[in-house]
Every structure is written in C-alpha cells, then in structure tokens.
Amino acid sequence: MGDYPNGKHPNSLANLKLIKKGEVRNPHGRPKGYTIKELVRKYLDEHPDDMKAFVQHFVKENRDLSWRMLEGNPPQSLEHSGAVGVVDLTDEQYERLLAEIRQRPS
Numbered sequence: 688m689g690d691y692p693n694g695k696h697p698n699s700l701a702n703l704k705l706i707k708k709g710e711v712r713n714p715h716g717r718p719k720g721y722t723i724k725e726l727v728r729k730y731l732d733e734h735p736d737d738m739k740a741f742v743q744h745f746v747k748e749n750r751d752l753s754w755r756m757l758e759g760n761p762p763q764s765l766e767h768s769g770a771v772g773v774v775d776l777t778d779e780q781y782e783r784l785l786a787e788i789r790q791r792p793s
Contacts, residue, residue: 727741
C-alpha cells in the first residue's frame with residue numbers, strides 16, 4: 688500500500704459505497720456497556736479515597752484538557768472574507784430547483 692496516497696488504494700476505494708435513503712449502517716447503535724466517563728464515575732464512587740490521586744494525576748498529565756473540561760472550551764471567533772448574498776427566487780424558480788434536486792440520484 689506504500690505506493691498510494693492515504694485513502695487512495697484501490698481496496699480502500701472499493702469499500703466506499705453511498706448510503707441509500709433509509710439505509711442504516713449501524714443498526715444496533717453504540718455498543719452496549721459503559722462509557723469511559725461512566726466507568727471512572729463508578730470506580731470513584733466505589734473508591735472515594737482515590738479521588739485526590741486521580742485529580743492530581745489528571746491535572747499533572749493533562750493540564751490543558753482538565754482545564755477545558757472544567758471551564759469549557761474558550762469561545763472562538765469565526766470570520767470569513769467571502770461575500771454573503773441572498774438569492775431571491777420566484778415560486779416558479781423555487782419549484783423548478785426543487786424538482787431538479789429531487790431527480791438527482793441519492
């Protein structure tokens with residue numbers, strides 16, 4: 688696979704399939720069982736004396752992540768340099784566009 692860019696190997700491309708309308712690719716959903724958060728909460732509920740060591744380790748090893756978990760991610764400003772326009776369609780244009788979209792293969 689070393690001769691192909693990441694994701695461009697013929698075997699990888701052969702696995703790509705469009706999802707048909709109404710098709711479910713993960714019919715059983717998330718695997719049953721506990722999430723990591725639930726497991727940690729359960730462990731610390733059962734071993735409250737380990738809470739201090741857990742917090743100290745977590746803050747020491749993952750200071751930035753622990754702070755973001757406590758305070759939330761900082762706000763991000765979003766800017767763009769492109770023009771924003773509004774397209775004013777007549778009812779006829781809207782219906783024609785909608786019909787074209789509905790005829791496209793899904």
